[in-house]
Amino acid sequence: MPFTPLHWGPALLIGFMVFPLLNIPILVVSSVIVDIEPLVMNLQHGFFHSYLGATIAGLMVAVATMPFKNSIEWASTHIVGLPQRVSFRNVALTSLFAVWLHVFLDSFLYPEMKPFLPFDGNPFLGLVSSPVIYEISFVSFLPALALYLLRIYMSLRKARSNWCEQQDGIFRLSSGVSKNVKYHSLYPLLSRMPRNLADERRWLSLPLVSLPPEESLESGSTSGGGAPSSRTGCSG
Numbered sequence: 001m002p003f004t005p006l007h008w009g010p011a012l013l014i015g016f017m018v019f020p021l022l023n024i025p026i027l028v029v030s031s032v033i034v035d036i037e038p039l040v041m042n043l044q045h046g047f048f049h050s051y052l053g054a055t056i057a058g059l060m061v062a063v064a065t066m067p068f069k070n071s072i073e074w075a076s077t078h079i080v081g082l083p084q085r086v087s088f089r090n091v092a093l094t095s096l097f098a099v100w101l102h103v104f105l106d107s108f109l110y111p112e113m114k115p116f117l118p119f120d121g122n123p124f125l126g127l128v129s130s131p132v133i134y135e136i137s138f139v140s141f142l143p144a145l146a147l148y149l150l151r152i153y154m155s156l157r158k159a160r161s162n163w164c165e166q167q168d169g170i171f172r173l174s175s176g177v178s179k180n181v182k183y184h185s186l187y188p189l190l191s192r193m194p195r196n197l198a199d200e201r202r203w204l205s206l207p208l209v210s211l212p213p214e215e216s217l218e219s220g221s222t223s224g225g226g227a228p229s230s231r232t233g234c235s236g
């Protein structure tokens, strides 16, 4: 495409549709990487604008980016806002998908392209007119943006839910076997309950969570009682 960033529209739309199957930062890089070719080859779409060449380019991107695994995960969390784990399989799948989509979209546009190298010819040329390809690519940005915002919302909800679960675990631990039990607002009630072995086992089987410093439990106990949800805003 003469305006390379147009490739981001369809790529990101599909990326957010199947999230977290494809890695978003890798998708952004890989969906435009093969356009280095026309940039350095006087606007000619050659080997890297074939499925064979694009496959090699996609695998090169996957191998080259793996040493930066931590940086990609950081970018996913702090720039994209959608935390994603990075694995070679995930990165390779993403970069191959991105370069193949790039070749597919370009193959409608450029007479010099031979997408099925080493075979000659381009059966897609002119099947869909250039303005339609540009419009599809441009219009894709809108649903991609809507899906992106939806994914952000879902991610924030999940993070909040995890945090609330952890708070609930702290509450149960602190009211069960923790040494901080005396700070809990329900301590007067708990201390009068008969000690029950079954209950004790239930507290101990909870997932390991880090307890807050004693001061925070103490301040929690002075600010009023009730269930953990009402103290942490986790209800509903």
Ligand SMILES: [Zn+2]
Binding pocket: 001, 034, 035, 049, 102, 106
């Ligand atoms: Zn291209």
